[in-house]
Amino acid sequence: xxxxxxxxxxxxxxxxxxxxxxxxxxxxxxxxxxxxxxxxxxxxxxxxxxxxxxxxxxxxxxxxxxxxxxxxxxxxxxxxxxxxxxxxxxxxxxxxxxxxxxxxxxxxxxxxxxxxxxxxxxxxxxxxxxxxxxxxxxxxxxxxxxxxxxxxxxxxxxxxxxxxxxxxxxxxxxxxxxxxxxxxxxxxxxxxxxxxxxxxxxxxxxxxxxxxxxxxxxxxx
Numbered sequence: 001x002x003x004x005x006x007x008x009x010x011x012x013x014x015x016x017x018x019x020x021x022x023x024x025x026x027x028x029x030x031x032x033x034x035x036x037x038x039x040x041x042x043x044x045x046x047x048x049x050x051x052x053x054x055x056x057x058x059x060x061x062x063x064x065x066x067x068x069x070x071x072x073x074x075x076x077x078x079x080x081x082x083x084x085x086x087x088x089x090x091x092x093x094x095x096x097x098x099x100x101x102x103x104x105x106x107x108x109x110x111x112x113x114x115x116x117x118x119x120x121x122x123x124x125x126x127x128x129x130x131x132x133x134x135x136x137x138x139x140x141x142x143x144x145x146x147x148x149x150x151x152x153x154x155x156x157x158x159x160x161x162x163x164x165x166x167x168x169x170x171x172x173x174x175x176x177x178x179x180x181x182x183x184x185x186x187x188x189x190x191x192x193x194x195x196x197x198x199x200x201x202x203x204x205x206x207x208x209x210x211x212x213x214x215x216x217x218x219x220x221x
Contacts, residue, residue, distance in 0.1 A: 001105055003134075003159040004216065005150060005182075007168030008112040008122055009044050010190035012097075013087040016041055022079045023055070026072045030064070032056075041191040045113045045170035047143035048072060073115070089126055090189055092209035099213055101131040106216070107157055109134035111149040111166065111176070116140070133157065145175035150182055167212060174200035185212060 009015045020041070024034040035055050043051035052072070053065040079085055101108055110132050112119055116139045123129045134156050136149035154161050166177035169190020177184035178201040186197030188207045197205060206212045 001107065001157075001159055001163070003107045003109060003154065003157055003164040004100060005109045005111045005153055005164060005166045007045065007166070007170065007173045008110060008114055008119060010041075010169035010192075011167060011173075011187055012089060012093050012128075013122055013126070014090055015087040016044065016191055018080055018085040018087060019044055021085060022072055022076050023052075025075060025079065026052075026068050027055075029071055030068055044191050045144055045168070045172045047113050047138040048115075050143045051113070087122060087125070090209070094126070096209035096213055097128065097131055100216065107133045107159065109136075109153050109157075111136050111144075111153065111168075111173075113138050113144060144170070144172035145179060147176055147180035150176060150180035154180070154182075165216075167206070169197075171196050171200035174202045177201065185215060187212075
């Protein structure tokens with residue numbers, strides 16, 4: 001039995017525009033300049049409080065970062081409900097997930113910097129509830145790249161990290177996988193550059209969701 005653990009933002013769903021808009025409005029609410037889109041994309045995958053602290057140029061979460069985190073969470077659903085800010089699946093993701101979920105020798109899970117509520121919304125919206133056998137969120141574990149999300153999923157399923165692969169678009173996903181002793185697939189359609197994913201430890205770069213299916217076929221051979 002093998003375990004495939006998927007990141008969410010930038011890997012399954014294209015949420016960069018939404019996250020950036022909520023982040024920008026949060027900064028404006030605290031009389032701060034809106035961050036650049038590239039800066040926001042660079043922190044996607046981290047736990048929210050740490051992400052905001054990074055954008056503030058701080059190496060720790062202080063009271064302001066905590067206050068901004070609370071504001072971000074308070075306005076997120078309202079922004080998501082506006083036209084143009086829905087978290088849509090990347091092309092080919094639905095078919096890939098359907099294919100992988102039909103394999104008896106493979107369990108699928110999620111490891112995400114989203115909150116549990118955020119992951120539940122994505123899973124319910126896109127029909128992933130029955131596919132995710134296990135999951136860990138920012139509410140459950142330390143922020144990526146700490147390996148806890150992976151190791152806890154492995155412990156819960158009884159699957160060794162050596163039989164586990166993490167699929168993600170961020171350097172934090174690759175670093176987390178390597179720290180846990182799992183394989184790492186970087187996706188080229190997300191928010192980090194391919195060279196950065198390779199440098200962070202990616203064992204393979206998927207250019208399309210179909211590439212993940214092909215890699216898994218070889219992985220399970």
